[in-house]
Amino acid sequence: MADHWNRVLLLGSLILPVCSIAVNGNISQNxxxxxxxxxxxxxxxxxxxxxxxxxxxxxxxxxxxxxxxxxxxxxxxxxxxxxxxxxxxxxxxxxxxxxxxxxxxxxxxxxxxxxxxxxxxxxxxxxxxxxxxxxxxxxxxxxxxxxxxxxxxxxxxxxxxxxxxxxxxxxxxxxxxxxxxxxxxxxxxxxxxxxxxxxxxxxxxxxxxxxxxxxxxxxxxxxxxxxxxxxxxxxxxxxxxxxxxxxxxxxxxxxxxxxxxxxxxxxxxxxxxxxxxxxxxxxxxxxxxxxxxxxxxxxxxxxxxxxxxxxxxxxxxxxxxxxxxxxxMTSSDLPFCVKHFLVEIFLKQLGLHDQRVEITFLSNNHSNISNLQLTIPNKQSSERTVRKVIPYVRFGNMDAITIELLSSWRRKRHTIHIAELRVRELPLNDRERPPCCINNIVTDEKIFFGQFGNCL
The missing domain is CATH 3.40.50.1820 (Alpha/Beta hydrolase fold, catalytic domain)
Known part of the structure; x- marks a missing residue:
């Protein structure tokens, strides 16, 4: 038992100076x-x-x-x-x-x-x-x-x-x-x-x-x-x-x-x-x-x-x-930064009424990286171009899109004809980043899939 207490006292004598140094160190650092x-x-x-x-x-x-x-x-x-x-x-x-x-x-x-x-x-x-x-x-x-x-x-x-x-x-x-x-x-x-x-x-x-x-x-x-x-x-x-x-x-x-x-x-x-x-x-x-x-x-x-x-x-x-x-624009998570792209849709043939569509932009592994909902005007409209800016999370390259025609209980889907869908990274004054396009999109289906290529 005496040997046991001697060891405890020896250990204490070693620990106390260390503790004192640590405490004094904190005080000196203030x-x-x-x-x-x-x-x-x-x-x-x-x-x-x-x-x-x-x-x-x-x-x-x-x-x-x-x-x-x-x-x-x-x-x-x-x-x-x-x-x-x-x-x-x-x-x-x-x-x-x-x-x-x-x-x-x-x-x-x-x-x-x-x-x-x-x-x-x-x-x-x-x-x-x-x-x-x-x-x-x-x-x-x-x-x-x-x-x-x-x-x-x-x-x-x-x-x-x-x-x-x-x-x-x-x-x-x-x-x-x-x-x-x-x-x-x-x-x-x-x-x-x-x-x-x-x-x-x-x-x-x-x-x-x-x-x-x-x-x-x-x-x-x-x-x-x-x-x-x-x-x-x-x-x-x-x-x-x-x-x-x-x-x-x-x-x-x-x-x-x-x-x-x-x-x-x-x-x-x-x-x-x-x-x-x-x-x-x-x-x-x-x-x-x-x-x-x-x-x-x-x-x-x-x-x-x-x-x-x-x-x-x-x-x-x-x-x-x-x-x-x-x-x-920003993303919802760190580091928050995104690329900005201008989407231009040049319309060729319009229907009897406005048509809501959702365009999903896909990366090269076909993961969803941005969505855009917009209205395609009817044939009474003088507008033939739709322009929107979208955020693009800075991972992977933009490779393809899907277009979904959104119907309502009042109106049925109708065929849409897009002469060209063009995407350009902003700012536009940077000549080193050429636009990419999908040409001659005709669809009356719920989902259209197309891949980007060079613009004509």
Whole structure:
């Protein structure tokens, strides 16, 4: 028994120093994490308790707490590097945003930068109206931090503020304080409630930074519909997002914010993945889907803007757009990017009444990769061409189609005669991608199958 206890004591003497080193190591690293809000905080109406946390390539997994009065020279902050600030928005549950660590790490992986995470959970939880009221004070605190960064070697144009929902308008407040001299603001589905009818001095707008961009994904509910940047990207029209149409039984909350938060996940994907998220300047989403905005060279921008970290969205420095609406389609799953194709149907013979058809586009292994439902007009119509833009998931090559004639209880199917069905990848100004065609389609059957070939 004595030998047994001697072994235990010996083992303990070996373990305790190791534990002490580990504990002391954590203390010396002084890692910081988000606060947690509670109803007690709300009822007591505590101070904002804003917390700033710094991540760099020297400490990618251990956020260092920083303070507006800190001596930044003793931290990992490097004033010669760009600085990106992440500003979350209203938090209904008072919990840490699930996406914030991923966004910060992807930014550090993509660029050698300072990443500052702004934690204002205490002031952003529960009552939305109060969170909006707190945004002005938050903007002032962030501005004080940036001013101190500038005093330690940073330049105004080296700052990039990434604001989510209400955080996007906070970024606008900060930009306004610096008279639009900060480098860049990215608004990820900027909040709509309380801001849709606000003046430009009360919300994000193009004058708040050298380059302001916004990604809209829920403009009919939690997001704003008006353009607020130099370039405004509208995902699938800016409203309903693929994959968000059905309630998730396990989480009603996730279903409610699915469209709203899609802008965040898509932006993270644009940093991590190399497939381009290209958008097309257009007057409206309807005009875009009807094939009226297919060549960016016909727009004043002279090129198609892209979502991601490209400088000025991939536009040249001498272009000064303002509130340009740009539209793109996405898939329902990561990495969300798709190719856009213009489908042109040249009709030859029309029937007595309109005919609904569904065209399914197939890859080279005949898997379904896109569907298009449209109406073939009747012979009284003067229209002989139908144009539509479709998304195409970026796997495999488009090889064939099926056409299904859709009948109703009132009308029977009738023969349709299509002189040519032509498909071209957008933008059309790219001459290296020739169109592909199926010619002389005549069918009165429920299903027609045809394979693409060269155009005549």
């Amino acid at each position: 890692c910081s994490d988000f606060q947690t809000s509670s109803w007690r905080n709300i009822l007591q109406r505590l101070d904002l308790n804003v917390q700033f946390m710094l991540l760099t390539r020297r400490n990618p997994d251990c956020a260092r707490p920083i303070n507006v009065n800190n001596d930044f020279q003793s931290s990992n902050f490097n004033g010669s590097l760009p600085t990106k600030l992440i500003l979350h928005g209203y938090r209904m549950t008072g919990s840490k945003p699930s996406w914030v660590d991923t966004l910060a790490k992807e930014l550090i992986s993509a660029m050698d930068v300072n990443v500052v995470i702004v934690d204002w959970i205490i002031g952003s939880t529960a009552v939305y109206h109060s969170a909006v009221q707190n945004s002005a004070l938050l903007g002032f605190k962030i501005s004080t931090l940036i001013a101190n960064f500038i005093a330690h070697g940073s330049t105004k144009d080296s700052f990039h503020l990434i604001g989510i929902s209400l955080g996007a308008h906070v970024a606008g407040i900060v930009g306004h304080i610096f008279k639009g001299k900060l480098g860049r603001i990215t608004g990820l589905d900027p909040a709509g409630p309380k801001f849709s009818k606000a003046s430009v001095n009360e919300r994000l707008d193009p004058s708040d930074a050298i380059f302001v961009e916004a990604i809209h994904s829920d403009s009919d509910c939690f997001g704003i519909s008006e353009p607020v940047g130099h370039i405004d990207f509208y995902l699938n029209g800016g409203k309903d997002q693929p994959g968000c149409t059905r309630p998730i039984l396990s989480s009603v909350y996730k279903y409610l914010i699915c469209d709203h938060i899609r802008a965040v996940f898509l932006y993270i994907s644009s940093i991590k993945n190399h497939c381009p998220l290209m958008a097309f300047p257009c007057q409206s989403y309807e005009h875009f889907t009807n094939g009226e905005c297919t060549d960016c060279y016909n727009h004043s921008l002279q090129r198609c803007p892209r979502i991601g970290l490209l400088e000025r969205g991939g536009l040249s420095a001498d272009e000064q757009p303002k509130e340009v609406k740009a539209y793109l």
